[in-house]
Amino acid sequence: MTVKPMNGRQRVLAALRGEPVDRTPVCNPTSVATVELMDLVDAPFPDANRKPELMARLAATGYTELGFDTIMPVFSIIQESSALGCKMQWEQKDNWPTVRMREPIWAEPDDIKIPADFLTHSDTKCVLDAIKMLKKEYGNDVAIIGKTMGPWTLGYHCFGVEPFLLMSLDDPGKTKLCLDRMTKATVDFGLAQIEAGADALTLPDHATGDLVSGDYYKRFLRDLHIELVERLPVPLILHICGRTLDRMKYIAQTGMAAFHYDSKNEPSEAMEIVKDRIALVGNINNPETLFAKGPEEVRREVYRNLDAGVPLVGPECAIPLQTAIENLKEIPKAVKDWHRNHSTPN
Amino acid sequence: MALTQDIGRRIELVSMDSRFHDISIALYRQGEYGRPVFYIHSYSRLDGVSGRIEFVAHAMSVLGDMVRDGLRFHFPCGASHELACRRLFLEACKVDPAADVEPRPLSVSDKRSNADVTLLSLGDGVYRLTGDATDAKSVERRLSIGAGLVKLGQMQWVEGDKERFAFPCGQSHDRLLGLLLIHALNVKGVEREEQMAAARGQLLAPSAQKQ
Numbered sequence: 001m002t003v004k005p006m007n008g009r010q011r012v013l014a015a016l017r018g019e020p021v022d023r024t025p026v027c028n029p030t031s032v033a034t035v036e037l038m039d040l041v042d043a044p045f046p047d048a049n050r051k052p053e054l055m056a057r058l059a060a061t062g063y064t065e066l067g068f069d070t071i072m073p074v075f076s077i078i079q080e081s082s083a084l085g086c087k088m089q090w091e092q093k094d095n096w097p098t099v100r101m102r103e104p105i106w107a108e109p110d111d112i113k114i115p116a117d118f119l120t121h122s123d124t125k126c127v128l129d130a131i132k133m134l135k136k137e138y139g140n141d142v143a144i145i146g147k148t149m150g151p152w153t154l155g156y157h158c159f160g161v162e163p164f165l166l167m168s169l170d171d172p173g174k175t176k177l178c179l180d181r182m183t184k185a186t187v188d189f190g191l192a193q194i195e196a197g198a199d200a201l202t203l204p205d206h207a208t209g210d211l212v213s214g215d216y217y218k219r220f221l222r223d224l225h226i227e228l229v230e231r232l233p234v235p236l237i238l239h240i241c242g243r244t245l246d247r248m249k250y251i252a253q254t255g256m257a258a259f260h261y262d263s264k265n266e267p268s269e270a271m272e273i274v275k276d277r278i279a280l281v282g283n284i285n286n287p288e289t290l291f292a293k294g295p296e297e298v299r300r301e302v303y304r305n306l307d308a309g310v311p312l313v314g315p316e317c318a319i320p321l322q323t324a325i326e327n328l329k330e331i332p333k334a335v336k337d338w339h340r341n342h343s344t345p346n
Numbered sequence: 347m348a349l350t351q352d353i354g355r356r357i358e359l360v361s362m363d364s365r366f367h368d369i370s371i372a373l374y375r376q377g378e379y380g381r382p383v384f385y386i387h388s389y390s391r392l393d394g395v396s397g398r399i400e401f402v403a404h405a406m407s408v409l410g411d412m413v414r415d416g417l418r419f420h421f422p423c424g425a426s427h428e429l430a431c432r433r434l435f436l437e438a439c440k441v442d443p444a445a446d447v448e449p450r451p452l453s454v455s456d457k458r459s460n461a462d463v464t465l466l467s468l469g470d471g472v473y474r475l476t477g478d479a480t481d482a483k484s485v486e487r488r489l490s491i492g493a494g495l496v497k498l499g500q501m502q503w504v505e506g507d508k509e510r511f512a513f514p515c516g517q518s519h520d521r522l523l524g525l526l527l528i529h530a531l532n533v534k535g536v537e538r539e540e541q542m543a544a545a546r547g548q549l550l551a552p553s554a555q556k557q
Contacts, residue, residue, distance in 0.1 A: 030549075031549070035359075035361045035362070035370040035547070036350075036359075036370050036372065036389045037350075037389070038370075039369055039370050039388060039389040039390035039391075040349055040350065040389040040390075040391070042390075042391065042392070044368070064348060065348050065349065065350045067348075076549075077549075077552070092362065092368075093361070093362055093368055094361040094362050094370075094546060094547050095546055095547055096547070096549045098555060099552070101552065101555065153552060156552040156553065157552060161552055161553055161555075206551045206552050206553055208551050208553050208554070210553060210554065211553045212553075241551045241554075242551070286548070287548060291544070291548070292544070294355060317549065318549040320547045320548045320549075321361070321546075321547035322359055322361050322543075322546070322547045324355075324356040324359075324372075325350050325356075326352070326355065326356065329350070
């Protein structure tokens with residue numbers, strides 16, 4: 001079947017709906033910000049995480065300079081945690097802002113309070129304003145993707161990783177109560193981004209392969225993610241780092257539009273598990289390939305995903321800030337070349 | 347229209363230049379299939395960037411004795427010496443712009459052996475380390491520093507000789523080796539620095555972060 005030429009927005013949204021596309025979209029569900037792109041548009045970290053004009057300007061380079069089909073302005077994973085009251089380390093231009101998880105703000109379910117100013121706090125409002133600016137300038141051509149952190153990640157940030165994991169072992173009921181209560185932050189921030197103009201949302205929920213098993217995912221998060229799909233009326237892209245093949249069958253049951261998956265998972269194996277129940281996106285390795293190798297190696301990984309039938313291609317996670325621009329530009333180039341060499345549209 | 351350019355393969359990056367407004371400056375390699383040429387570039391559009399790049403280019407040409415054509419460089423021998431060139435770039439970015447750029451001496455004081463170590467150029471790109479101290483520990487130490495130079499400069503040992511080493515191009519690069527000599531005293535330190543630079547800027551999942 002021949003598909004009419006599409007723009008980036010049409011292409012991404014069609015792929016997220018599981019519909020035919022003119023070519024595989026190049027999608028960035030997390031971040032493609034680099035120190036050189038920060039220089040180019042004079043929007044360095046940490047300010048580009050805190051000032052909407054800078055955030056929008058830096059995010060737009062993913063489309064204007066790199067040629068991706070998406071724009072993602074939420075580079076980090078800490079905006080809402082800052083608004084919830086977590087202690088922050090904003091770092092410098094060449095490093096990521098982080099939450100000081102050694103100084104947790106909550107210990108019990110009753111401690112969980114979503115502040116009244118959660119959506120007007122400068123670090124959440126910055127995201128909403130940046131999305132509005134991007135929607136106005138690029139919204140017809142390219143998919144604007146927002147990001148709202150899932151309750152498991154918020155649990156790490158607000159309770160600390162170790163206390164939160166220990167609670168999940170000692171008292172699963174209490175943990176579920178905490179997750180339920182933190183879900184309000186995920187939903188509120190997600191809805192506000194949709195209202196601001198986000199076409200889709202990435203939902204990172206770091207039940208990562210190194211610390212949390214597939215069974216844990218099923219027990220604590222699968223139903224909660226089903227609920228999030230019902231409450232957030234745009235395509236959702238779940239992001240979990242690490243080896244996650246053991247939970248993909250559960251993730252595929254959630255109704256999420258896509259799963260942003262790590263290079264620790266073989267594309268063909270992952271596709272075999274999810275089949276057409278959920279789209280896969282990502283998989284281009286960050287530390288070894290995009291950061292440390294060259295365009296030829298990037299191209300090989302893109303082809304490996306396309307050969308496996310992965311419906312959206314992109315980096316596996318937020319790329320290292322020192323990544324070379326030529327490696328990132330190679331992703332869309334490789335996708336276009338692959339399609340030129342394969343006569344049947346994806 | 348995109349502002350980024352296809353300017354070759356980026357081989358080194360200073361992500362925050364402490365000498366100039368924390369801009370990022372990169373070294374690119376061009377001419378992959380012909381004579382290797384290196385090029386300095388920054389995407390920053392701040393006032394004064396061209397002057398800063400000009401200074402780094404000047405420092406590279408002095409410290410490494412490279413042939414310069416604008417912001418493009420090559421070694422007179424035509425070889426790439428890529429690893430050494432990357433180190434040269436990093437060092438050039440550290441030079442105080444207010445000071446005169448001087449080639450580094452071929453002699454250094456080594457704290458570990460408490461002795462001076464001098465690099466002798468024997469011609470045809472062959473070098474040997476020498477020093478006044480003749481005790482076994484100092485001799486051993488000089489061999490270890492030589493091994494450091496071989497590693498940092500991508501040099502080769504002269505066959506059948508455990509003291510002399512040479513560039514594969516067969517030509518001398520005294521200034522380049524003068525620059526590398528101080529780093530050859532502590533190669534592990536150089537490697538640690540490289541590892542730390544590589545780890546910086548990588549976003550870790552919360553579960554993988556040091557808390």
